[in-house]
Amino acid sequence: MRKLLILLFGVFSVVSFGQSKYEAGMQKAMQQWQSGQSKEAVAMLDRIAMSDKENWIPVYYKVLISITGGFSNPQADAVEDIVMANRVLIDQWLETGGSEWYVLKGMNETLELITDPMNKGMVQTPIINKAYDKAIELDPTNPRAVYSVASFQINSAKFMKVDMDYYCKMLEKSIELFDKQESDVPFYPSWGKDWALKTQEMCKVK
Amino acid sequence: MRTLLCLLLTLCVGAVQAQQILLSGTVVNDKNKPIENVNVYLEDSFEGALTDAKGYFSFIVTDTVVSGVLKLMHAQYGNLDVEINTKENYNEHFVLSSQDEVMGEILIIANSKNKRERAESIGLNAMDVVSTAGSPGNIMGVLSTMPGAQTNGEDGRLLIRGGRAEESGIFVNGVRVFQPYTSSVGNVPVRSKFNPFLFKGISFSAGGYSAEFGDALSGVLQLDTSDEIDPSRRDYSISTVGGSFAQTHQWGKNSLSYSLNYLNLGAYTAVVKQRYNTKKPFSTASGEMMYKREIKDGGYKLYTAVDFSTIKYEQEIQPSNRVDTLGFKSSNVYMNSVFFKKLTPYMRLDIGTGLGYMDYTGDSNDLSLKKISWDVNQKVKFSYQWNGQFLSFVGVDVQASKLDLTRSEGSRAEAFGTDTNRWALFFENNWKITSDLSLRAGLRTSKYSEISDWTVEPRAMLTYQVTPKHQMSFSYGVFNQAVNLEQSLAVKQEDWMQANHYILNYTYEFRKRLLRAEMFYKDYSKLLLTPLGKPSEYAQLGEGYAKGFDLFWKDNITFKNFSYWVTYTYIDSQRKEMYWNEWIQPSYVVKHNFSVVTKYWIDQWKSQVSMTYNYSSPRHFYDMNTTNKTTYESSPIHNVSMSWAYLFSGQKIVYLSVDNLLGRNPVYAYQFNQRGGQPDVTNASAKRFIYVGFMWTISADKKKNQLENL
Numbered sequence A: 001m002r003k004l005l006i007l008l009f010g011v012f013s014v015v016s017f018g019q020s021k022y023e024a025g026m027q028k029a030m031q032q033w034q035s036g037q038s039k040e041a042v043a044m045l046d047r048i049a050m051s052d053k054e055n056w057i058p059v060y061y062k063v064l065i066s067i068t069g070g071f072s073n074p075q076a077d078a079v080e081d082i083v084m085a086n087r088v089l090i091d092q093w094l095e096t097g098g099s100e101w102y103v104l105k106g107m108n109e110t111l112e113l114i115t116d117p118m119n120k121g122m123v124q125t126p127i128i129n130k131a132y133d134k135a136i137e138l139d140p141t142n143p144r145a146v147y148s149v150a151s152f153q154i155n156s157a158k159f160m161k162v163d164m165d166y167y168c169k170m171l172e173k174s175i176e177l178f179d180k181q182e183s184d185v186p187f188y189p190s191w192g193k194d195w196a197l198k199t200q201e202m203c204k205v206k
Numbered sequence B: 001m002r003t004l005l006c007l008l009l010t011l012c013v014g015a016v017q018a019q020q021i022l023l024s025g026t027v028v029n030d031k032n033k034p035i036e037n038v039n040v041y042l043e044d045s046f047e048g049a050l051t052d053a054k055g056y057f058s059f060i061v062t063d064t065v066v067s068g069v070l071k072l073m074h075a076q077y078g079n080l081d082v083e084i085n086t087k088e089n090y091n092e093h094f095v096l097s098s099q100d101e102v103m104g105e106i107l108i109i110a111n112s113k114n115k116r117e118r119a120e121s122i123g124l125n126a127m128d129v130v131s132t133a134g135s136p137g138n139i140m141g142v143l144s145t146m147p148g149a150q151t152n153g154e155d156g157r158l159l160i161r162g163g164r165a166e167e168s169g170i171f172v173n174g175v176r177v178f179q180p181y182t183s184s185v186g187n188v189p190v191r192s193k194f195n196p197f198l199f200k201g202i203s204f205s206a207g208g209y210s211a212e213f214g215d216a217l218s219g220v221l222q223l224d225t226s227d228e229i230d231p232s233r234r235d236y237s238i239s240t241v242g243g244s245f246a247q248t249h250q251w252g253k254n255s256l257s258y259s260l261n262y263l264n265l266g267a268y269t270a271v272v273k274q275r276y277n278t279k280k281p282f283s284t285a286s287g288e289m290m291y292k293r294e295i296k297d298g299g300y301k302l303y304t305a306v307d308f309s310t311i312k313y314e315q316e317i318q319p320s321n322r323v324d325t326l327g328f329k330s331s332n333v334y335m336n337s338v339f340f341k342k343l344t345p346y347m348r349l350d351i352g353t354g355l356g357y358m359d360y361t362g363d364s365n366d367l368s369l370k371k372i373s374w375d376v377n378q379k380v381k382f383s384y385q386w387n388g389q390f391l392s393f394v395g396v397d398v399q400a401s402k403l404d405l406t407r408s409e410g411s412r413a414e415a416f417g418t419d420t421n422r423w424a425l426f427f428e429n430n431w432k433i434t435s436d437l438s439l440r441a442g443l444r445t446s447k448y449s450e451i452s453d454w455t456v457e458p459r460a461m462l463t464y465q466v467t468p469k470h471q472m473s474f475s476y477g478v479f480n481q482a483v484n485l486e487q488s489l490a491v492k493q494e495d496w497m498q499a500n501h502y503i504l505n506y507t508y509e510f511r512k513r514l515l516r517a518e519m520f521y522k523d524y525s526k527l528l529l530t531p532l533g534k535p536s537e538y539a540q541l542g543e544g545y546a547k548g549f550d551l552f553w554k555d556n557i558t559f560k561n562f563s564y565w566v567t568y569t570y571i572d573s574q575r576k577e578m579y580w581n582e583w584i585q586p587s588y589v590v591k592h593n594f595s596v597v598t599k600y601w602i603d604q605w606k607s608q609v610s611m612t613y614n615y616s617s618p619r620h621f622y623d624m625n626t627t628n629k630t631t632y633e634s635s636p637i638h639n640v641s642m643s644w645a646y647l648f649s650g651q652k653i654v655y656l657s658v659d660n661l662l663g664r665n666p667v668y669a670y671q672f673n674q675r676g677g678q679p680d681v682t683n684a685s686a687k688r689f690i691y692v693g694f695m696w697t698i699s700a701d702k703k704k705n706q707l708e709n710l
Helices: A003-004 A022-032 A040-053 A057-072 A079-097 A099-114 A117-140 A142-157 A164-180 A193-205 B001-016 B126-130 B139-143 B266-271 B704-710
Strands: B019-029 B039-042 B048-050 B056-063 B064-072 B078-086 B090-098 B122-124 B167-172 B201-204 B219-225 B235-238 B244-252 B254-264 B276-295 B300-317 B321-345 B348-364 B365-388 B390-409 B411-434 B437-448 B455-465 B470-481 B497-508 B514-528 B539-560 B562-576 B579-582 B591-602 B607-616 B620-622 B632-633 B637-649 B650-657 B667-672 B681-682 B689-699
Touching: A022 A057, A022 A099, A040 A057, A040 A099, A040 B048, A057 A079, A057 A099, A079 A099, A099 A117, A099 A142, A117 B126, A142 A164, A142 A193, A164 A193, A164 B235, B019 B039, B019 B064, B039 B056, B048 B056, B064 B090, B078 B090, B126 B167, B126 B254, B266 B276, B276 B321, B411 B689, B514 B562, B514 B579, B650 B681
Parallel strands: B019 B090, B167 B219
Antiparallel strands: B019 B056, B039 B048, B039 B064, B064 B078, B122 B201, B201 B219, B235 B244, B235 B689, B244 B254, B254 B276, B276 B300, B300 B321, B321 B348, B348 B365, B365 B390, B390 B411, B411 B437, B437 B455, B455 B470, B470 B497, B497 B514, B514 B539, B539 B562, B562 B579, B562 B591, B591 B607, B607 B637, B620 B632, B637 B650, B650 B689, B667 B681
């Protein structure tokens, strides 16, 4: 799972000139993130969020960056604090952000789980399932929501018996949705297809 | 393409004309210490940098002039805006003052463990309880592997640092539990009554605890149910000794859970030979109900438990070959209701109510003891967050108890009854003096209807955060306790029993490994003592002490999929108490207690295998009937237990547990006969206890329908 999540996303498709200050800032943040400067990227997103308090997109990426950073090293000391800080932000934006934020919530709770799967598995699993289910309920065409459900189950196969055929089909479905997704909102989340393809390899093994 | 080229050209031309202006500076706090990770930037362009460990930042702006607002942003230190207008390089020194002055909102979720509270108690969760081998599902089982805690084989109750079982207070959501254990007769060890999954947090304090709690000379165990409403689900479980069914139903902002359990040892004891002869097998029928409701800025939780248990058996006692016929019948009801609400962002109100009822009849040969008891506990607490450094709470704690006891032997019957009240007021401040130093200081005062004096109990704890990893703390407290109701039938109590605790704690935490070392000294006074030759009278002239240290090491990370903890407790305790008007080590005290708990997750088998080893040094028993005061020593105890949980699927678990894998047969205790001679020995009822169970959970969300709807 970790290796998967280190993979970078294809969020850099929006390249336009004559950018607004917002777009330039967002783009810089994305570049910094891609080149491994997560801390600087988050600082940039903080600045943008400060100037545009109604917009959930900079905060979304800030949370996403900290979660994916946590996935790459779930045993780090700070991870539990990161999860707590993210929870505060997620609770603030859950209503306005909708489906995409429920995906983040599920991911953040998954991060909490993988810090100690043995002891936290039982408590976290229903919370994660509930968040992803809500994400699908709000937007059944959100490929990230569908992918997240499938991926969470497929990765759980390590710990218990999972109906792989079923969730692999779901994963395929998410890839179809990834190909169909489009949004007019600049920097609207579009990541995930690479991860889905990577997860699909686990289906082929089984 | 052409646009791109044009744009690049324009940019380059611009770059040539503009100059490079270096903006730099340092940021420190009001103690002149550098602040790291301050986000410094120009509001207009988002250009900026983060400060390094020395508080230094620098960035280059390519422009003819820099004018506007330079913003400094930090999570703890807040924000600072500085006007800037420069054509040349700019360097400035900034001071950000700590935001602690800002009022922190009071935490609505009580008992959230922060680092400061580490020293005070050890936190556990339900998984720690069920995945620890030795005593499946019994909270006391895992607690006996904690520093400062002990349970004895023939008793099962929680003993804290050389204290009697009665000296440990058990609380659910801050409200006292009157009958925390299953009923028992003879030497059948008791278990905790509570299902560990009810609780979000289990926090154990081996002394020096907060002024919020009282009437427990040695220590407290706090069990807290989660405040969040539960998602709908259904659980079935079946095992070699019974079965249970549980369901949770969630609607809107409410959730209702209930469970029905039936346990019967009949089939098990028919197959596995026990040391006793079953007349009527041990059976318990019980039900639990939990209702939760979320309200604005608060919540309500109601927990109710009802159980009915019975057993009847014959046991031959060795070496005197006496045959005892023992049995009991017991019904219990317990209710616990909690209401909490944030009245203002800085004030929280907690109202807790506990109600307990017990009807117990125990038979031991011809002697029959019938007890009916009622207990009510009402607690109201206001907490107020004055500012970031100061939190206070004040509260009232009232308890009323009533006990009717009938002792009959053949046709002779004696009836006794008593009812008592106690009131307590408590007040406590948590003061963060500096960022590394904090003080908890409180006062509790109580009145008991049987005792004319009020108690005054100061409690304090000073915590010093040496570095983020090291912490030291010192706590002190005065604790009083009245004798329990059953004893009070025979004793005219004149004063409170009293203990002083002095505890020095050192905690070292790094990368999810925890080392905790504690030294303690407790002195006891005004304990019950029987004057020589008057076995039915008591005077409060007893005294005692307990001193020692404990070590606790927990590591979840060094070995992959393997977590373990190691505990060692040393207690040197002597008392002049009950029949012993001379200093002796009480027979319930174990001097050396050592445990190793391991849990290993095996990927290929989808199983968790746990093993627990427990060593207790021999206890001392004294024959009071002979003049030569012989001391008998119980066996040293080496107990290895193992459990295996296999995850069939996420929802189905098969569970196997074996207690006392080595099949050792220690002497737990001695019982002295009035006739004298060799004392009778108490052993476990069987060498091993084997438990096989199957658990099945059905969540409300129906996975199978999802794919079709997408």
